[in-house]
Amino acid sequence: MGTTRELLRMEAVGKVFAGGVTALQGMDLRVAGGEFVSLLGPSGCGKSTALRLIAGLMQPTTGKVIWHGDHDTGDLGVVFQEPTLMPWATVEQNVWLPLRLRGERLTESRPQIVQALDMVGLGSFAHAYPRELSGGMKMRVSIARALVTQPRMILMDEPFAALDEITRNRMNDDLLALRDRLGCTVIFVTHSVFESVYLSDRIVVMAPRPGRVAEEMTVTAPMRDEEFRTSAEYAAQCRAVSAALHRATGDA
Numbered sequence: 001m002g003t004t005r006e007l008l009r010m011e012a013v014g015k016v017f018a019g020g021v022t023a024l025q026g027m028d029l030r031v032a033g034g035e036f037v038s039l040l041g042p043s044g045c046g047k048s049t050a051l052r053l054i055a056g057l058m059q060p061t062t063g064k065v066i067w068h069g070d071h072d073t074g075d076l077g078v079v080f081q082e083p084t085l086m087p088w089a090t091v092e093q094n095v096w097l098p099l100r101l102r103g104e105r106l107t108e109s110r111p112q113i114v115q116a117l118d119m120v121g122l123g124s125f126a127h128a129y130p131r132e133l134s135g136g137m138k139m140r141v142s143i144a145r146a147l148v149t150q151p152r153m154i155l156m157d158e159p160f161a162a163l164d165e166i167t168r169n170r171m172n173d174d175l176l177a178l179r180d181r182l183g184c185t186v187i188f189v190t191h192s193v194f195e196s197v198y199l200s201d202r203i204v205v206m207a208p209r210p211g212r213v214a215e216e217m218t219v220t221a222p223m224r225d226e227e228f229r230t231s232a233e234y235a236a237q238c239r240a241v242s243a244a245l246h247r248a249t250g251d252a
């Protein structure tokens with residue numbers, strides 16, 4: 001963690017979907033290695049589209065997504081809002097999926113699967129089925145699946161939006177601990193001002209119609225813990241980000 005070398009750059013990226021919706025226009029973004037960057041904006045401002053373009057799941061209509069250094073898909077882990085687990089497969093088999101797609105057998109993959117499950121606190125649930133798990137546990141499995149290839153960057157699209165507040169706060173803390181341990185870069189999509197301020201080094205506030213970057217804000221926090229979550233400093237930064245969001249949506 002803590003490097004400042006640029007890892008990824010979006011340059012004047014535009015995306016027009018078939019049917020004519022301009023989801024993004026002239027989007028510029030730079031992400032440095034080890035950074036935790038949140039994309040924050042109202043529904044429909046193109047956050048998920050930006051994430052999918054970064055993931056290489058779709059191509060921009062205009063502009064470029066530039067990766068520095070060697071880069072392949074194993075360098076990226078992606079977590080979506082829904083855990084998207086295979087219900088007929090065990091936790092272990094679900095986490096194995098990215099390795100299986102690379103042609104690796106379950107027996108060979110087991111040490112990596114055990115490590116990924118241990119990292120999300122589900123070491124003893126390898127043989128459970130998704131239906132036996134709570135919402136938070138399913139999301140942990142989804143995170144373990146994204147981590148199993150030991151990616152340099154994790155892309156997360158509102159992963160905790162469906163969870164209750166206590167579980168969500170706990171998952172936020174666990175995610176920060178994981179990020180510290182792995183030193184990976186995170187790009188995190190959220191609607192939540194509170195979540196973005198708690199988690200991020202930098203918040204990219206997006207404006208809608210067409211989607212683009214409106215403002216960027218750096219978060220300062222001595223530690224990310226319960227003391228920070230209840231501090232005047234946290235509340236002040238939430239207010240500033242909230243005001244930026246109102247400016248971006250045009251209702252300041």
Ligand SMILES: Nc1ncnc2c1ncn2[C@@H]1O[C@H](COP(=O)(O)OP(=O)(O)OP(=O)(O)O)[C@@H](O)[C@H]1O
Pocket residue numbers: 017018019021022023041042043044045046047048049050191211
């Ligand atoms: N595959 C698609 N085909 C056509 N239009 C699309 C497609 N995907 C997204 N859009 C449109 O592009 C715009 C941006 O969508 P996107 O999902 O990126 O926004 P978002 O900020 O992530 O929204 P939300 O927070 O609601 O998930 C929206 O108007 C959406 O309807």
